Amino acid sequence: MSARPFAPRVAVPLLLLAFVFVVVPGVLALTGSGYYIRLAQLTLITVILTTSLNLLVGTAGLLSIAMVAFYGIGAYTSAILATRYGSPFLVNILASGAVAAAIGFLLALPIMRLVSIFFAVATLGIAASFHTIVLNWSDLTRGAMGIPRIPPLSAFGYDLSGPFASYYVIAVVCAVAVGIVHRLTHSYYGNAVRAVREDEDCARAMGIGALRLKVEVFTVSAFFLGAAGSLLAHTALYISPDMFQLIESILVLTAIVVGGLGSVPGAVAGAFILVLVPEAVRGLGDLRALAFGCVLFLSILLLPRGLFGEVSALRLIRRQLGLGRDGGRGLGWR
Amino acid sequence: MLDVYFVQQLVIGLSVGMTYALVAIGFTLVYRVLTAVNFAHGEIYTLGAFAALIAILSLKPPLWAVVLCVIAAGAVSGFALERIAFRPFRRFTDEASLKSRAVREATLLSSLAIGIVIREVIDRFYHGQYQTIPEAYMLDKPLRLGGVVLSSGEATIIAASVVLLIALQYLLFKTRTGIAIRAVANNLIGAQLSGININRIIVATFVVGSILGAIAGMLVALAYGSVYSYMGLNAVIKAFVAMVMGGLTNIPGAVAAGLLLGVTESIAGEVVTSAWTDMVAYVFLLVTLVFFPKGIFAWKL
Numbered sequence A: 001m002s003a004r005p006f007a008p009r010v011a012v013p014l015l016l017l018a019f020v021f022v023v024v025p026g027v028l029a030l031t032g033s034g035y036y037i038r039l040a041q042l043t044l045i046t047v048i049l050t051t052s053l054n055l056l057v058g059t060a061g062l063l064s065i066a067m068v069a070f071y072g073i074g075a076y077t078s079a080i081l082a083t084r085y086g087s088p089f090l091v092n093i094l095a096s097g098a099v100a101a102a103i104g105f106l107l108a109l110p111i112m113r114l115v116s117i118f119f120a121v122a123t124l125g126i127a128a129s130f131h132t133i134v135l136n137w138s139d140l141t142r143g144a145m146g147i148p149r150i151p152p153l154s155a156f157g158y159d160l161s162g163p164f165a166s167y168y169v170i171a172v173v174c175a176v177a178v179g180i181v182h183r184l185t186h187s188y189y190g191n192a193v194r195a196v197r198e199d200e201d202c203a204r205a206m207g208i209g210a211l212r213l214k215v216e217v218f219t220v221s222a223f224f225l226g227a228a229g230s231l232l233a234h235t236a237l238y239i240s241p242d243m244f245q246l247i248e249s250i251l252v253l254t255a256i257v258v259g260g261l262g263s264v265p266g267a268v269a270g271a272f273i274l275v276l277v278p279e280a281v282r283g284l285g286d287l288r289a290l291a292f293g294c295v296l297f298l299s300i301l302l303l304p305r306g307l308f309g310e311v312s313a314l315r316l317i318r319r320q321l322g323l324g325r326d327g328g329r330g331l332g333w334r
Numbered sequence B: 001m002l003d004v005y006f007v008q009q010l011v012i013g014l015s016v017g018m019t020y021a022l023v024a025i026g027f028t029l030v031y032r033v034l035t036a037v038n039f040a041h042g043e044i045y046t047l048g049a050f051a052a053l054i055a056i057l058s059l060k061p062p063l064w065a066v067v068l069c070v071i072a073a074g075a076v077s078g079f080a081l082e083r084i085a086f087r088p089f090r091r092f093t094d095e096a097s098l099k100s101r102a103v104r105e106a107t108l109l110s111s112l113a114i115g116i117v118i119r120e121v122i123d124r125f126y127h128g129q130y131q132t133i134p135e136a137y138m139l140d141k142p143l144r145l146g147g148v149v150l151s152s153g154e155a156t157i158i159a160a161s162v163v164l165l166i167a168l169q170y171l172l173f174k175t176r177t178g179i180a181i182r183a184v185a186n187n188l189i190g191a192q193l194s195g196i197n198i199n200r201i202i203v204a205t206f207v208v209g210s211i212l213g214a215i216a217g218m219l220v221a222l223a224y225g226s227v228y229s230y231m232g233l234n235a236v237i238k239a240f241v242a243m244v245m246g247g248l249t250n251i252p253g254a255v256a257a258g259l260l261l262g263v264t265e266s267i268a269g270e271v272v273t274s275a276w277t278d279m280v281a282y283v284f285l286l287v288t289l290v291f292f293p294k295g296i297f298a299w300k301l
Helices: A003-031 A034-059 A067-085 A089-111 A116-136 A163-185 A188-198 A200-205 A210-236 A246-259 A264-280 A282-302 A310-319 B004-034 B041-059 B063-089 B101-125 B152-174 B176-186 B188-193 B198-224 B231-246 B251-271 B274-291
Strands: B142-145 B148-151
Touching: A003 A034, A003 A163, A034 A067, A034 A163, A034 A188, A034 A210, A034 A246, A034 A264, A067 A089, A067 A116, A067 A210, A067 A246, A089 A116, A089 A210, A089 B274, A116 A246, A116 B101, A116 B231, A116 B274, A163 A188, A163 A210, A163 A264, A188 A200, A188 A210, A200 A210, A246 A264, A246 A282, A246 B101, A264 A282, A264 A310, A282 B063, A282 B101, B004 B041, B004 B148, B004 B152, B004 B176, B004 B198, B004 B231, B004 B251, B041 B063, B041 B101, B041 B198, B041 B231, B063 B101, B063 B198, B101 B231, B142 B152, B148 B152, B152 B176, B152 B198, B152 B251, B176 B188, B176 B198, B188 B198, B198 B231, B231 B251, B231 B274, B251 B274
Parallel strands: none
Antiparallel strands: B142 B148
8 A cells, every 4th residue: 555656656757757858858859950959948948937837826826927027037137147247057047046036025025915906916017117127227138139148058167058958957947946836836835825825814814824925935936937037048048128028928827827727737738838839830920929819718718727627636646646645535745 | 486398297297197097997997896807908998099090091081980980999899898708707696706706817817818819910900010190180289378388189188088087977976877887886786686787787887998998099099190009008007007096996096096197207207218207107006005005095085
C-alpha cells in the first residue's frame, strides 16, 4: 500500500522533465530549424507567465491585469543591468525577480484591501501606467527606441547563447517556477489560499491571515513574472515598450481562463495553446487578438471551468500523482 | 492671478472632463443595476465615433442627422452588448446569483472579450490607420469669449454634455423607465416583486449608457477630427478612474470626478510634457483607492 502511491509521485514529474529536457530538444534537433527552437523557448517562457498568473488569478481569485507590468519590470531590469553595468545573466535574473517582487509587494500592500472589481481596476491602472512610464522615462529606458544589444545568456563563464543552450536555461527556470507554483498550489498552503478566495471573512474566522496570504501570493507571482521577463530580454536581445502592452496581459489571462482557472495543468496547457495555436494557423496572421477575443468569450460561455477544471485537476494530482495524504480517497496533502 | 491663459486651460480641461464624465455615466449606470463592470464600454465610444464617420462619408447628411445616426448606433450596440455579453450569464433570477461573484467575474471577462473583438474588427477594417473627419463637419472654428479663445468643438462638448446631463436627470427622476431603473438599482428583488420587468430595465440601462458613450465618442471625433480603433481604450481608463473617484454608484460624483480629472490633466499639461499627463489619472486612482476607498465624493451630492 505504501509503495503504490510512491511510484507515480516520482515517476510523473520525471516523465515530464524527460519530455521537456530530452524528447523536445531531440525532436527539435532532428527538424534542425532554429525557428521551432525559438518557438519552444517562447512556449516555456509563456508557461512561466501562465502558471504564476494562475496562482494569483485562479487559486487566489485576484483578477489581476497587471501581469505585463511585472513581466516588463523584469525585462527592463535585466536589460538595464546588462547593458549599463555588464552584470552577468545569473545576477540579472535574480535581480529581475527581486525588483519585480519588491515592486509587487509595495503595490500589493495598498491595493490588496480592494475587493474584486476595484482590484481589477487598480491592476489595470498599474499595467497602463507601466507602459506610460517606460515610454516616457527616456533617461532610464530609452523610451520608444527600446534597449538593443542585450547580451545573450551565459553562466559561470560558459556561453549559453546557442539555441539549445538557451532552451535548456529557460527549461530549468521554467521547471523550477512550475515546481514551486505546483507545490504552493497543491498543499495546505494552497488550501488556505483557496479558502480566502471562496470566503475571506470565513477564512479569517478560521485563523487564516488573509491579507498576508494575498500579499505573499502577489509577491511570489511578481517574482516569477519578473524572472520570465529577464529570460525574454536575454533571448530576444532587444526590448521595447511595444512588447509590454495591456493586450499581452489579456492574452495570458485568456490562456489561463481557457486552460482552467486555478488548475496548474490547465495553465500549462493554456500556454501551449497561446503560443502554438496561432503558429499552427498562420493564415490568421494579425488576427491573433481578434481570435483570442472570440476564444475567451466562447470559453467563458460554453466552458466556464476551462479545459482542465480546478476540481478535476486537484483530484488528478491527489490521486494519480499520489500527493493525496489518504491514498485511496485522495484527501488532504502530502 | 486669474490670468486668461489659465482660464483657457481650465475651459479646455472642462470639455475633456465632460467627455470622461459622459463615458463614466454609462459605467456607473450599469454598475448600479448589475454590480458589474462593462469593459466593452470604451468600444461603444469608438463605435459612436465611427458611426459618425461612416454616416458623414456615405451620406453627407446635415449635422442633426449624424447625431441621430450616432444615437441609433449607441442604442443598438448597447442592446446587442447586453444580449451577447451579459444576459447569457444571468441564468437564474434570484438576487444572490444575479449579483454573485461568479456572474460578476464572468461578465467582466465576457465584456472584455467582446470589447477586444469589436476593437480588432474595426482595426482590421481600417487597417489600423487614423481616419479623419471631413473638414466641413469638423467643429474647429475659434470662438472668442472675452480674452479666452476656444474651439467651437470644445464649446459644443460642454454645451451638449450639460444638456445630456439634464436630460439624464429628467429621465431618471421623472419618467417611468428612469424610476424603474433607480428601483432596480436600489433593490432588484423588490423591483421585480412590484411588477417591474427587470430584463427590460437592464436593457434600458445599457441603451441609455451606451447612447451617452456613443455621443461622447462622436463629440470627440468632431472636435478633434481623428477617429481610430484604439480611441476607446484611453477614454475607458479615464472614465474608470472618474467612476471609482465618484464612488462607483454616484452619477453626480462621477461627473464631478471626470471634470476634476480633465481640468487637472489640462493644467498638468502645462507643468510636465504632455506624455506624462496620462499619469495624472493613475495617481488619482491610486490615491483614491488607498485613502478614499469609497470615492472622494462618497457623501451624497
